[in-house]
Amino acid sequence: LEHQDLQDRGASMDALAVHYELGDDFYALWLGGDMGYSSGLWTADTPDIDAAQDNKADYFASRLDVGPSSRVLDVGCAWGGPAHRLAAHHGATVHGLTRSPAHAGHVNGRGVPGLSAGLEGWADHEPTAPYDAIVVLEAMEHFAQDGLPAADRREIYSAFFDRCHGWLAPGGGLGLQVFCLENVGRDAARRDTPLVRLIRERVFPEAVPPYLADLVEAWDPVFSVEVLEDQTSDYPKTLRAWRRALVANADAAAAITGADVSAMVARYLAAGEMLFRLHEWSLYRAVLRPRPKRRVLG
């Protein structure tokens, strides 16, 4: 597949703008201090969303050996919460990719040494040097448009993992946090409820979470699995924390987006929590290692 094909089969800029361009100040009201927009990692003694977000970044940093000499790529970096943690706390040089102008502007506006973001999709990215680690924290739902045939989606995921394999330095690794569809039927058999419709149509148009089986099939030729964990219980806690913060700041939120939109976002945060608690979506964390090249001796 040519890169333009790959880009065109992911979410369009217009679709991404529906959610991500509502205003950075709106998201700052409820995402937590570092504006991480993916699930945090909660342990028994995690006090709040900020600590849970740090835990998540640190989870990948420790398993991918991210330190002061590391070059890290963050595919789908959003407002750069985890990327900021990897740069400022772990000392890495981190480059984020995003197709949202708001995201790129925010990350570059942080003015943190070693942290940058480019307004480009993964299909267009040409690294200037290999990366020691690549992290993909809940970006893959935008890689293949909702409604594409399953074979096309798998082809896109395969192309993505092939790219990552080619971008990694020897000894490098890929950290993946991804929410997947579970127990909802395949494709056309997926249930269509008001809850699902809100997310599919009004919050994340053109997006579709992958099925874990499709991801495994896509990465298996080039990556081996070092870690694969179902950590679904983290997401209800994250979504509840976000929703409580948004509700607590409802007036300020409504002043930015209008009351209808901020109420709709609060509703989506409740809907998302319910999808995880009903086991219709699962949250996985994975650490993948490039497979060695095939041996020659017969």
Added chain:
Amino acid sequence: MSARTDEGDVMDDLWEPVARVIARLSDLDADAVRPDLTLDELGIDSLVAAELLIEVEDEVGREFDPEVLFDLDPSATLGMLVARLDLEHPAPPATST
């Protein structure tokens, strides 16, 4: 105010928060939320149910199994829902209040 139904007094501590949240979510007067009304009549679909459960949990400081709500038929009454929530052995809260 508490509702008296066939389920009796056990509903008392949950009825008020549930009725209050439904009135808000469905834009009804509190008096209009009665235990004999069905989920369908109250406009409680899967999306309203998600907010309903979460807001009730936050109000009463307990966590409920969402299947108690999401496995109900739209023809189930609000009284049946509250009785089921009340019967459920509450799980330890996964979220701090």
